[in-house]
Amino acid sequence: MVQSSILGFPRMGANRELKKATEAYWADKLSQEDLLKEGKRLRAEHWKIQKDAGIDIIPSNDFAYYDHVLDHIQLFGVIPERYNKNNLAPIDQYFAMGRGLQKPDQGIDVPALEMVKWFDSNYHYVKPTLQDNQVFKLSESPKPVVEFKEAKEAGITTRPVLLGPVSFLALGKADRGQSIDPITALDKLLPLYEDLLKQLKAAGAEHVQIDEPILVFDLEEKVKDAFKPAYEKIGALGDAAPKITLATYFGDIVHNKDVLKNLQGLHAIHVDLVRNPEQLEEVIGALGPQQTLSAGVVDGRNIWKVNMQKAIEAVETAVQKLGKDRVIVATSSSLLHTPHSLDAEKKLDAEVIDWFSFAVQKVSEVAIIAKAVNEGPAAVREQLDANAKSQKARAESKRTNVAEVKDRQQKVTEQMHNRKDPFPTRIAEQEKRLNLPKFPTTTIGSFPQTKEIRIQRNKFVKGEITAEEYEKFIEKEIQDVIKIQEELDLDVFVHGEPERNDMVQYFGERLDGYAFTQNGWVQSYGSRCVRPPIVVGDISRPAPMTVKESKYAASISKRPMKGMLTGPITCLRWSFPRNDVHQSIQAQQLALALRDEVVDLEKAGVYVIQVDEPALREGLPLRAGKERTDYLKWAVDSFRLATAGVENGTQIHSHFCYSEFQDFFYAIAALDADVLSIENSKSDAKLLKVFVDEAYPRHIGPGVYDIHSPRVPSEQEIKDRIAEMLQYLKPEQLWIDPDCGLKTRGWKETKAALTNMVNAAKYFREQKA
Ligand code: MET
Numbered sequence: 202m203v204q205s206s207i208l209g210f211p212r213m214g215a216n217r218e219l220k221k222a223t224e225a226y227w228a229d230k231l232s233q234e235d236l237l238k239e240g241k242r243l244r245a246e247h248w249k250i251q252k253d254a255g256i257d258i259i260p261s262n263d264f265a266y267y268d269h270v271l272d273h274i275q276l277f278g279v280i281p282e283r284y285n286k287n288n289l290a291p292i293d294q295y296f297a298m299g300r301g302l303q304k305p306d307q308g309i310d311v312p313a314l315e316m317v318k319w320f321d322s323n324y325h326y327v328k329p330t331l332q333d334n335q336v337f338k339l340s341e342s343p344k345p346v347v348e349f350k351e352a353k354e355a356g357i358t359t360r361p362v363l364l365g366p367v368s369f370l371a372l373g374k375a376d377r378g379q380s381i382d383p384i385t386a387l388d389k390l391l392p393l394y395e396d397l398l399k400q401l402k403a404a405g406a407e408h409v410q411i412d413e414p415i416l417v418f419d420l421e422e423k424v425k426d427a428f429k430p431a432y433e434k435i436g437a438l439g440d441a442a443p444k445i446t447l448a449t450y451f452g453d454i455v456h457n458k459d460v461l462k463n464l465q466g467l468h469a470i471h472v473d474l475v476r477n478p479e480q481l482e483e484v485i486g487a488l489g490p491q492q493t494l495s496a497g498v499v500d501g502r503n504i505w506k507v508n509m510q511k512a513i514e515a516v517e518t519a520v521q522k523l524g525k526d527r528v529i530v531a532t533s534s535s536l537l538h539t540p541h542s543l544d545a546e547k548k549l550d551a552e553v554i555d556w557f558s559f560a561v562q563k564v565s566e567v568a569i570i571a572k573a574v575n576e577g578p579a580a581v582r583e584q585l586d587a588n589a590k591s592q593k594a595r596a597e598s599k600r601t602n603v604a605e606v607k608d609r610q611q612k613v614t615e616q617m618h619n620r621k622d623p624f625p626t627r628i629a630e631q632e633k634r635l636n637l638p639k640f641p642t643t644t645i646g647s648f649p650q651t652k653e654i655r656i657q658r659n660k661f662v663k664g665e666i667t668a669e670e671y672e673k674f675i676e677k678e679i680q681d682v683i684k685i686q687e688e689l690d691l692d693v694f695v696h697g698e699p700e701r702n703d704m705v706q707y708f709g710e711r712l713d714g715y716a717f718t719q720n721g722w723v724q725s726y727g728s729r730c731v732r733p734p735i736v737v738g739d740i741s742r743p744a745p746m747t748v749k750e751s752k753y754a755a756s757i758s759k760r761p762m763k764g765m766l767t768g769p770i771t772c773l774r775w776s777f778p779r780n781d782v783h784q785s786i787q788a789q790q791l792a793l794a795l796r797d798e799v800v801d802l803e804k805a806g807v808y809v810i811q812v813d814e815p816a817l818r819e820g821l822p823l824r825a826g827k828e829r830t831d832y833l834k835w836a837v838d839s840f841r842l843a844t845a846g847v848e849n850g851t852q853i854h855s856h857f858c859y860s861e862f863q864d865f866f867y868a869i870a871a872l873d874a875d876v877l878s879i880e881n882s883k884s885d886a887k888l889l890k891v892f893v894d895e896a897y898p899r900h901i902g903p904g905v906y907d908i909h910s911p912r913v914p915s916e917q918e919i920k921d922r923i924a925e926m927l928q929y930l931k932p933e934q935l936w937i938d939p940d941c942g943l944k945t946r947g948w949k950e951t952k953a954a955l956t957n958m959v960n961a962a963k964y965f966r967e968q969k970a
Pocket residue numbers: 645646647704765813815856858941942943944
């Protein structure tokens with residue numbers, strides 16, 4: 202029989218209970234015992250959801266209090282000495298590695314381990330950080346064993362999930378001052394996996410899921426070569442270990458087919474057939490004679506209802522080749538990346554809610570598909586009919602077929618992507634109009650989002666104050682930040698973004714084609730969750746979105762005002778995109794909407810306009826090659842289309858929270874933005890060398906201080922940063938600004954830091970005069 206399986210379930214709970222519990226624990230408002238109890242309660246609840254839906258293979262150890270990679274760091278004792286010093290309880294040591302720990306009264310001050318994006322998702326994992334003489338040690342009561350037993354006691358036999366040894370190491374790095382290449386530690390790590398697998402088997406686990414997602418990357422030879430010895434060794438345990446399903450996701454593994462050859466002894470291979478359905482045949486061809494295919498046909502990364510008919514066809518194709526006993530129906534990846542359940546959505550309109558499926562619903566979809574394959578479509582006729590009806594309704598909906606939007610896209614010309622004249626002509630006109638000093642100072646857009654701002658916004662949302670009252674409040678906020686900027690003597694002002702709840706949501710709410718959830722939270726890192734808007738249809742701009750605030754701000758300030766927009770790629774990447782049209786089409790629709798906004802800002806007298814694209818880098822496809830070059834082409838085109846409608850004398854800025862774009866610098870240059878502001882305070886100024894090497898002619902503001910910490914940089918520190926930057930950039934190119942927006946900061950440190958920043962800029966201005 203075909204079995205049904207879930208690769209992982211969201212951890213937060215229906216109402217983000219885990220977030221609330223961990224944050225209460227961090228604030229000393231919840232005991233450790235109660236935190237652990239809450240974790241246990243959530244796990245039980247999530248297992249039950251899956252069991253009740255009829256899932257055959259239910260995961261355990263997919264739960265984590267902070268991050269599952271961090272779980273493995275602790276599981277294998279990859280704990281840098283600095284976290285061992287203070288005799289912390291295991292859970293506190295765990296959180297200390299995840300988020301740092303500062304207790305001045307007890308003399309504790311350890312920073313967090315590095316956290317980075319999990320593949321191309323918006324989830325972040327903690328990087329395994331190894332020492333040159335790394336010693337591994339399996340924890341005394343290994344979490345996977347404990348949680349397996351916990352489920353068993355609750356009457357559910359689960360399939361524990363482990364991150365595989367090759368991925369665990371390959372995703373890691375050497376600690377500061379160390380030079381170990383993590384993969385070279387494989388031999389030392391493997392015995393711990395063997396021990397762990399034996400313990401799981403002894404506890405009653407017949408199966409285990411081992412994730413090796415790095416197989417979707419282009420791998421260095423030495424990493425590729427690590428799979429064979431690793432899995433030979435683990436495989437040699439035979440009946441002393443559970444049967445292994447090796448899971449990959451977020452890409453295809455066809456380019457690593459030769460690795461599969463060495464994995465034919467494993468029980469099953471899982472592949473993502475949502476992202477790469479075309480890999481099915483090749484993967485089947487590469488399986489061993491006994492091996493099972495786990496077919497990931499229900500999307501773990503997005504919120505759309507599965508197309509049952511298509512999913513069933515894919516599974517049937519596998520069944521024809523392998524037989525029912527060698528096929529598993531599964532989610533494409535862990536459901537970690539989807540919100541908990543649609544049940545909490547009371548405000549979504551009936552048309553679109555019928556198109557969505559969150560984790561709880563996806564669990565049922567997997568069960569239904571398995572049943573359809575096992576017992577024939579008649580057994581689930583009603584569900585299949587409802588699904589087909591929903592697919593058809595979505596395809597034919599007015600929202601997904603807006604003729605005006607499509608017509609406008611048809612009429613986009615090459616010319617519309619180009620500014621009127623090249624940069625030298627433009628900058629001359631801009632300088633005449635803006636009359637800025639050398640080393641102009643500015644900020645990235647947002648100023649502190651104070652408690653008062655949040656209170657007033659909530660009141661407005663709840664209808665407790667009128668639109669007019671709220672507008673007055675926002676105007677007052679704008680007046681205040683302008684006054685502060687005058688006092689600080691900044692050169693290019695911003696209005697401070699007080700009206701924006703979030704840089705994507707704000708725009709989504711003003712565009713047609715978007716929907717919003719009330720409770721569609723997805724874990725981003727640790728206890729932090731985001732609630733991405735959903736692109737449901739063709740996008741257009743019914744009315745100006747930011748002009749009122751920017752125009753008002755420009756009208757009351759002495760200095761040039763910078764209008765502030767979120768770029769098309771960032772809007773798309775930080776939303777749930779449509780899966781029925783290519784992302785390039787959605788990006789172009791967003792670009793056209795933003796183009797109108799840019800032109801309207803210019804008409805309103807705003808002659809500096811910043812279009813933020815912090816998500817451009819993370820959207821880069823995981824593997825080099827055509828997909829990547831295609832992405833860069835349409836991403837760059839969408840930015841150019843959004844911004845090229847203005848006159849030469851209007852200055853276009855863009856902002857990135859990354860400066861690590863050595864590999865695709867040509868695309869950054871191709872944006873043709875007059876001024877780029879980039880995150881740089883945490884990076885090596887050497888990264889700027891690429892601007893020199895590529896003879897980048899336009900203006901750049903590499904961030905001179907880190908805004909993620911309340912720490913105030915001294916004037917001297919900022920001067921040193923600027924001096925360093927001047928080794929790479931020409932004085933006439935350089936802008937002085939912070940790393941990113943200041944919305945998460947308090948006013949006190951913001952004013953102090955900006956005062957030092959302006960003074961540092963003035964120092965160089967006088968020096969170079
Ligand atoms: C994550 S990038 C943020 C840019 C935005 N303009 C801000 O200042 O908050």
